[in-house]
Amino acid sequence: MKGNEALAKAAIEAGCDAYFGYPITPQSEVLEYLAREMPKHDRIVLQAESEVASINMVYGAAGAGFRAMTSSSSPGISLMQEGISYLAGAELPCLIVNVNRAGPGLGTIQPGQGDYFQATKGGGHGDYRMIVLAPSSVQEMADFVFLGFDLADKYRNPVMILSDGAIGQMMEKVTFGKFKSTRYEKPWATVGKSATRERNYITSLHIQPEKMEKHNLKLEAKFRVMKETEARFEEISTGDAEYLFVAYGLSSRICHKAVDLAREKGIRIGLLRPITLWPFPAERLLQLAGQVKFMMSVELNAGQMVEDVKLAVNGKTPVYFYGRLGGMIPTPEEIVHQLETVIHEHHEN
Amino acid sequence: MSIMKTEEEVITKEPNLLQGALEDHALPETKLTLPENNVCETEDEYELVYHRPVPLLDVNMHYCPGCAHSLVHKLLMEVVEEMNIQDKTVGVAPVGCAVFAYDYMNIDMTEAAHGRAAAVATGIKRLMPDKYVFTYQGDGDLAAIGIAETLHAVNRGENILIVFINNAVYGMTSGQMAPTTLMGMKTTTTPFGRTNEAYGSPIRMSELISPLPGAFYVTRQAVHNAPSVRRTKKALQNAFKYQQLHKGTCFVEIIGNCPSNWKMTPVESEKFIDYEMVKTFPLGDVKLPKADDLKNLTEGQ
Structure with a gap:
């Protein structure tokens, strides 16, 4: 199975409720596979008008408490950086896949690892961190989808799978059924305010510096836990x-x-x-x-x-x-x- | 040439627009007890004629005097209350003056990045097709940075309500030119007036999107006098109800006053809408649903 398709199949098995994407080489198979398969599972799949729209559709769906995902390749991931920063700021879990190609600019569609800085140092603005998983096989392309969604939900933070054009395009044997998807309670989601609770609102805006710093420190505390417990090698x-x-x-x-x-x-x-x-x-x-x-x-x-x-x-x-x-x-x-x-x-x- | 009215012009040409409305709806002499915990109670001898809609939070708003936002917020929450859909409504706030809309509406809301509200609302509505989802956006947010998201959401016929506040300026960043700024209008970034050579002409969003098959109901209203407020309320009621039909996007454009950035008094800003804004942005329905499409509409929820 192709790496991109294994990843897409894993998304369905890991309980991905919605996928929003935009075509770009070398990851278009993800969108194509899910466009074909998601409706069979009553899931939502949508080809957006741009990567900017994709990541914001993910923001909406994730905010409503659903498992949402997007994928792209380097130039498209650059367009998503604004959205990723907002997702981290608003503490929304989601999975973002970058099938890295070589750059800068349009670069080439051949594999590269030039997005390391962007992925690990926060390509978007502001102080935030994101767990970045780097698969080195088609099997890991599938496995890390389960892991990625779970880590995202666990920490209420976006998670990135940073793959590359070769891992995405290569074909290898892959086994499914190793992992079960976990369902997380999301009492913070914007699903309509019931009479028994306060309203939920999702925002990354804290205009008063005192409140913003408090929010920053809360995020930092979370990132510290990730740093201490989630390093894998x-x-x-x-x-x-x-x-x-x-x-x-x-x-x-x-x-x-x-x-x-x-x-x-x-x-x-x-x-x-x-x-x-x-x-x-x-x-x-x-x-x-x-x-x-x-x-x-x-x-x-x-x-x-x-x-x-x-x-x-x-x-x-x-x-x-x-x-x-x-x-x-x-x-x-x-x-x-x-x-x-x-x-x-x-x-x- | 500046198209701003001089004070003299405004005063001498001022028609008494409010007079008729006030005569039609003379306020009854009643005494209300103050709302407590968002619930109005009347004593037996008094008749309750008005109360703040319960879903509108009892907090001070940050809007300037004479600004349209607070009024439109109230109208939205009145509709939510009347339809009893507080638990089924999810709003999307913009970047712009209404960035804090979620601080005023007691419903679940999401704050979108600048211009992205229609994409965020798409994500919400696709996953919860039976919820009432609306975006609330200004002209910079919707018609400049977010025009792609807006056009494509409407073209897909997303079953959402887009509330578009058009006041012809960037309000929050204090009065820069917007895509809807009138020709000749002075703003902080068009200090000599908007020219066609430099910036083209104002975008008429309602007319732009209405030919798209996904647009179900498109109307342009205002809230600068009592009759226009009533019509806007009706438009919002329609737009919320139409979401039940799953027939496409409802787009309610509201010409909003921005006295602070228009450098006018609130009263002058009302006249500015009557004399100038409506020349470029004529009020009224731009696209109405077909009668056939409305057959399945039920009252209330």
Whole structure:
């Protein structure tokens, strides 16, 4: 099954009530699949007039207490940033999927990881955070939909799945039925004021600075809990590792292969794959910094996650970077070659 | 050329528009007890002739004297009360002067980003087709930044009510040109008057959307004198009721006074609507439902 279709199918199984989207390569299969399948399950699917409208339809549906979702690719996600900021400000849960392509601007429809900063540092305005899940397989494209919706509802906050054009388009085996969707009570939803409760209103507006700061601090407290409890990662061959790759999504798959190749050559390297890009698995990286001679962040961008790796290890070990741009995908051999070059330079210094 | 009236013109040409209305509806001499907990009670010897609609919260509004918003808020809540649909109504507030609309209406409401109310309302209504969903938007919100969301929502025939307050200026940001600013009208961003060369002419939203098949009921009203208030109330009543039919979008444009940004007294602003605004924005129904479509309409809920 295609990654995008697995994600779409998972959305139905995870109890997504409504999907609003707009066509853009390389994620249009999500909209197409759901346009075909959602009506069979009496769910709402709508092709909006723009990504701006999509995210605001999600805002309306999420505010009414429904599980709502949208998906797009990089340029479209840029258009949604306003809405994402409002969703976070108004504490509305929803799932946003970015099938990352290379940029900036129209860029190319080939895969990229250039939206890391936008996704993890808050592409929209104001102080907010959002859990960002980075699948590296078609199976995870499906699994993270369940996880994403649950985390969104748990924290009343938007959650993003940051995939890329390759994971979205590739075909792999995928199993469903592993997860059950959880239903959350949403007494805050705008469904019509009953006589027995106060009115519900959804807003991100707190015009008095005292009240706004209070709201900010409430959000920050929530983000702190996320940061402390929701960091997820996978480790490959780190037990005896002298060196460490740090990579997510598509580049982590290539690095996994590079780990095998390097180990055949006798280089003891491991891989740490962040599953959540925010919160970032900084604590584990700091521990590993005491073990390895250096780390190497491998990304399909000009060097974005590497900044978080450096922040995490805080100078305890050197951090190098290797990246390809513009939709170009490095081979495992290319990465091993880079690794060997860096090892050589590292030991000469 | 400025089309603002001088004080002299306003005073000398002022027709007594209110007089007829007051004579028709002479206020009875009654004494009311003050509303308590939103419930009006009368003593036996008094007849209750008016009370604040219960769904309108008993709080001070932030609107300027003479502003149309507070009156339209009240009319909306009167309709909600009369139809007994407080528990089935969800409103969407805009960005603009009415950004705090949810502070005044005792119903579930959502605050939308600037211009996005129609998309937010789409999300709400699609998932709860039996609820009464309305947006409340100004001219900058609806006709400038939100025109795409507005046109497409109407074109899809979303079963929502769009209440469009057109006062020809950006009120909240204090008087900049709006898409509906009259030709020649001075605003803070058209200090020499709006010109066609620079900005084109005012957008007539009601006329623009009414040819769309999704538009079910389109009307332009005002609230600057008693008869116009009554007609606006009727239009809002119709628009709420029509949502039961699931036949398309109801669009109620209301020409609103903005004395503060028009640099007028409230009374002058009423005359400005009568003498100037209606030339560009003629009042009345723009599109009425077909009689056939109204057959299934029930009274009340």
